[in-house]
Amino acid sequence: MDWNAFRARFHLPDGVIYLDGNSLGPMPVAAPERVARTMDEWRDMLIGGWNDGAGGEGWMSWPGRLGDRIGRLIGAPAGSVTVGDTLSIKVFQALDAALKMRPDRRVILSDGGNFPSDLYMAEGLIGALHRDLDLRVVAPEEVADTIDEDLAVLMLTQVDYRTGRMHDMADLTARAHAAGALTVWDLAHSAGAHEVDLTGAGADFATGCTYKYLNAGPGAPAFIYVRPNLQDAVEPALSGWLGHAAPFAFDPSYRPGAGVERLRVGTPAVLQMAALDAALDIWDEVDMAALRARSLELSERFAAGVATRCPALTPALASGVPRGSQVSFRHADGYAIMQALIARGVVGDFRAPDILRFGFTPLFVSEAEVDGAVGHLAQVMATAEWDQPRFRARRAVT
Template sequence: MTEPLAVRELAAALDAADPLAAKRAEFDLDPAVAYFDGNSLGAPPKHVAGRLAAVVREQWGGRLIRSWAEGWWDAPVRVGERIAPLVGAAPGQVVVSDSTSVDLFKTLVAAVRANPGRDEILLDAATFPTDGYVAAQVARLTGHTLRRVPLDELSAAAGERTAVVLANHVDYVSGRLHDMAEGTAAAHRAGALMVWDLCHSVGAVPVRLDGCEVDFAVGCTYKFLNGGPGSPAFVYLARRWQETFDQPLAGWAGHADPFAMEAGYRGAAGVGRARSGTPDMLSLLALDAALDVWDDVDFAVVREKGLALGDFFFRCLDEILPGADVPTPRDHARGHQISVRDPGGEPVMAALHERGVLGDFRPPDVLRFGLAPLYTTYAEVLRAVTTLREVRESLH
C-alpha cells in the first residue's frame, strides 16, 4: 500500500531530528530488516564479536588460569556496577550472575527468610511465566502460600500474612509500566518486602530502585541491554539487606573467601553474596563489551525517544490501521514496546517476518513490536504498520 504522505514526511522529519541517530551505526543490523524484537533479544553492538574473540585469544588463551586473578573473578560485581546507574542504584548493590529464573529463586527465598512469621507470597498474576513457576517452587519449599493477584489489586492485597510481593515492572505482553514507587510503598505498608522483575524495563524506562526503597530486584541483560542471547541476569540487593542476605544457592562464588576452600559457608560481604557458582565469563564479558554503547548516552534522551517511537507507532496505526486493538497504554505508562492484538495470531507475525519486519508473537493473539531507541528508526515504525496492513489484507 501507499503510505499516507503526512506520516511518511513525519517519519523522515523525526529521523532527521533524532539525537540518537548516529547510534544505529554502532549496531550490526541487516539493512534489509526492520528489527522490532530488541525487547526480546537486543541487536549486537558491532564491536562485541571482535572483543569476544580477543577475550578468548588473549585472556583465556594468552593468560590461561591467571586471568581469574586478573579481572575475571571480580567481573560479576564490576559489570554489575555498570548496570547500577541504569536501575537507579548507588554502587555496590548490583551483581551479574546466572539467569533471571535462578536469580528470582535466590531473592525470593532470601526475602521470605528475611521476613519470618508470615506465610504468603503475592504475585502479579500477569507475570512472565517463569516468575510464577519459580515462586511456586519457593512457596512449596518454604511452606508459604502463593497467591496470584491482578496487577491493579496487588497493592490492596498485601496484608499481614504477606512476606513478599513479586511484580513485573513492565508487563511483557501489554508493555504496561507499573508504578514502582506506589507498589513498593504499598508492600512496605503491609510489612512485606518487595521484589521487582525488571526484565522488560531495564534499559527502556527510568528505574529508581534506591529512590523507591525497593528491597530486591532481578533483571535480564539480553533485551534492551543487548548483552547477547541468554546473557547473564543481574540481582539488586539493597544495601540494608546485604549483611543478612541468606540465599539458597549459596555456592562457592558467593563465599567470603572462596579460594580458602572452607568446608562451611560464610557469605561474602556486599552484593557478591548473591553469586552462586563459577561465573560464565565469555557471556559476561560479551555483556561487558555490549554495555559500552551506553557510555556516551543520556538515558533521558533514550527514554524520550522510546516514548516518541511509541507515540509515532500509535499515529501510524490511527492513520493506516484505525481501530487496531492495542493493549499497550496510549499514555506514557508503558515500556518500549507496542502490542497489537490480531485474531490471525502467529501466522500474521510469520508473514511479517517474511517481509522483513521482525517482531514476535505471544499467545493468545498478541503481536509485539519492541522499540529500541538506540537503533530503531521512525521510518521502520512506519514500515511495520504499513506491512502489518498489507499482511492483514493478504491473509484475511
C-alpha cells in the same frame, strides 16, 4: 543524544526492521572483537585469566564491575548489583532471601502479567520450603488493593512482557512497605528500556536480564540488586562457593561473602560477560531520560499509525495506561500475522495466546523504520496476506 551515532554501533541486517530488541537485542559492532580478545586471554593466560584477564582486572572480578555499570541505569549504587546465572535463578534467590526476612508472613503476591518463569520459580521455592505459603496471582490493576498485613513479598515484573503495561514501582513499593512487606522487582523489560530508580523507589530486591534491551547477546547473564541496608541480612539458599566470604580458602562450611557478592553462586560465564562488557560501553554514554522520551515518541508514533490503518488489531492496553518501551496488540490470528510480517522483514514477536509485540529501542530504531513497519503491517492486514499455511505453521521457539 545523537541517535544515528548510536545506531552505527550495532549490526543490523539489511532489509530488516528490528522491533524485537525486547526479546534479543542486536549485536554491538564492538562485541566480536571483545569476545575474541577474551578468547585470546584464555589461549594465552590459561588459568591466569581469572586474575589477569578482562584487560587486566581479572575475569573473577567482572560480575561486580559489570553490576556497577548496570547499576547506573537502574538507580542502584555501586556495590549493590552483581551479574551471573540466569534471570530465573536470580528471581529464586531474591524471593528466597526476602521470604527469610518475613518468617511470620504467608503471602507472596504477584500478577498475571508477571513472566511465567518468575511464577514457576516461586512455585518451586514454595514446594521446597515446607512453609505455609500462598502464591496469590491477581490481575495487574488489582495489585494495589490486594496488599495487606499477610503479605510477605510483593513480586512483580515492572513491565508486562505481553502488554507492556508498566507498574508504578515507587507507589507499590511504598504500599508494600506500609503493610510490612518486602518487594522483588523483575526489570527484564525495564533495564535499558526506561528510567528506573531503585533507590528512589526504596525497592528491596530487583533482578533482570541483559540480553534484551541491554544487547549483551543470547544467553547473556542476569543480574540481581539488593538494597544496601538489607545485604548483610541475606541468607542465600543457593550458597555457592563464589558467594563465600573466602572462596579460595576452601572452608568446610559456608560463610556469606560481603554484601551483594554473596548472591554469586558458581563460576561466571566469561565469554558472555565479555559481550556484556562491550554492550555496556554503549550504555555508559546513554542519558536515560532522553532515551525514555525518544522511546515514547517512537512507540506512540507506531501505536497511532496502527490504530489508524489496522482497525482489526486491538491495542493490548487502554489509552493512558503507562507502558514500557513496547507496543502490543491482540488478534486471534496473531501468530500468523506476525509470521507474515517477519517474512516482509519486520521483526516483532508473538506471545501466546494472542499478542503481537513490538519493541522500540531508540539506540537502533528510527522514525522511518516505524513508518515502514506500520506500512507493512497495514498491507499484511489489508490483504489477509497472513492467512496461509506457511504462516500458520508453528515453530519450536515462537
